[in-house]
Amino acid sequence: MANNDNGSAPGAGYVFKTEGLTRRFSGFTAVNNVTLEIPQGGVRTIIGPNGAGKTTFFNLLSGMLPVSEGRIWFKDREITGLLAYQRARMGIARSFQITNIFGHLTVYENVRLAVQAVHDGKANFFFPARRMGDLAAKTERVLHDVGLYDARHANAENLSHGDQRRLEIGLVIASDPPVLLLDEPLAGMSPTETHETVDLIQRISPGRTILLVEHDIDVVMAISTTITVFQTGSVLAVGTPQEIRANEAVQRAYLGELA
């Protein structure tokens, strides 16, 4: 496994480590024996052809699916058996490939729920929401960050697709998580929206580790610290964008079909 020279400072540690991670769906192996360390910091992108197991890998890391075999660590703590909400509370936030927001709630309420999740169990939970000043301040800051402040009173379902994707990122960053899993955040966006969202991702990346699944290869090459290439459930290559671009196996498997 090519784990050396992966762009991280020596000794920076990893956020995720997997060992023999495997997930099968009735006879079909979506993720096959993946042993991987994802170093702390930077934008860590996962690419691969459709069906390569990228999203399944995300689902295993975030706790949406139980593993069939193997183990997962998050910063030296094993999380293999933890539930999704427990992992979210440890600071692993994720977005979804298909827009996944609270459609009938307003943009403001969507973000406030995400902010509030961090306070869950600590604050007096029956205290009227409107009097929790720090919640409101934090919510408004996130709304400004993702550029949805002016649309805050709209129902989330009435937003444009690009704005919904941005709201989704807002939900992810609202809890100030150290680790973000973004599953195709640019899917279906117009060039302008793509540009704005890439800006947004770069703005929020300092001090965080961002795991990104993305198909837009130009964006991937531009913003990634390292790229991990998946193919048929296994890791084909790991390296910096330059290394991946030069890797012949990757070109055959993935880049070739685009070129």
Add this chain to the structure above:
Amino acid sequence: MTAQEAVNAPKRNPVTALLTHPLVWTAVLFVLLPYVAGANPFAGKWSGFVGIATTMVIFALFASGWNLLFGHVGELSFGHAMFFTIGAYTTALYSKGYDVQVFGLHLQHGQTDNLLVALVLSAVIAVLWAWLLARVIVPRSSGIYFSMITLAFAQVIFFVTYRWSELTGGEDGMQNIARPNPFGHGWLQDSMNFYWFCAVAVFLALCVLHWILQSPFGTVLHAIRENKQRARFLGYDVDKYRVNAFVLSALFPAIAGWLWTYYQQAINPDAGSVEYSGNVVMMSMLGGVQTFLGPILGGSVYYEIQNNVSQLTKYWEAWIGIVFVVVVLVGPRGIMGLFNDIRHYGFATAVKRGFSRTTRVETDMQEELPPVIEDPATAPEALR
């Protein structure tokens, strides 16, 4: 109005906020009810019946408690009468006393006359039962399975009250349960006084319910209703919230049951029957779920129809069924939904929306700009 103007719309002034506050309308309704409940101008009956009004306010609370689960969490319980009947029987047994052998234990209790102890006992027993039940069924089921399991457990409670004659009086239940006399002079014996007592008690309970729904806890319930998976990935322990919501939604029917026993001064197993469970579903749907006022208004409309139609025909239940079907087909969001449409689109369009799918689609499409909603952090959840 452009989207930008909509966003910059000024905050509502306090008078509007007050006039659209559901608790204000609840209070207005409760003050009017004893004078209009059961009245029928077509039959020349202009005055109301205080007994019908009492039933209406008690069921307003029962239905609102049920709706906490359905309207706000999205789980349909077909067994909420079990909490109503637990509250009612607890109050009856505490007031009237009992003398039974259980597993060789001799349990005995004399006649008591204490309103508040009866309330606390009813609430505690119902909440404990709900908690045990919720711990078992909530993490394991949702949707139709949840409905069926609540129904099954309600049947268990129903048959306990029906069969355990030594304790509950069996099919006949218990009669001659004295109303307590906390204010002296037999004040609660007067039916009008008793109505005001019920109205105030129910109103206070509804204030608590409203407060719960407005709290961060309430917002999380809405999030769970909208998208369980998303709520989980934000870090919410969804099942814990569902358990807590279930327990809370059992509390209010138990309080309603407490009042019901004192109102009837008798109790029989019907209070826990499938019919009662189903009735609150129907009342809430009539009034409009997902609104605070819906179940309150729906209960009143239900009993208004029942009292007037039952004098015309013995098939009054069929008429309730027809009204229910029409409401569900024409305005699935109930009376409050229709009312909100009228506020939003004007009367003519609102009615047309009910009958014409084309109009519905067209008016929905005109909403390309986001609806004007006042700052959710400061405004009441009024009439939503």
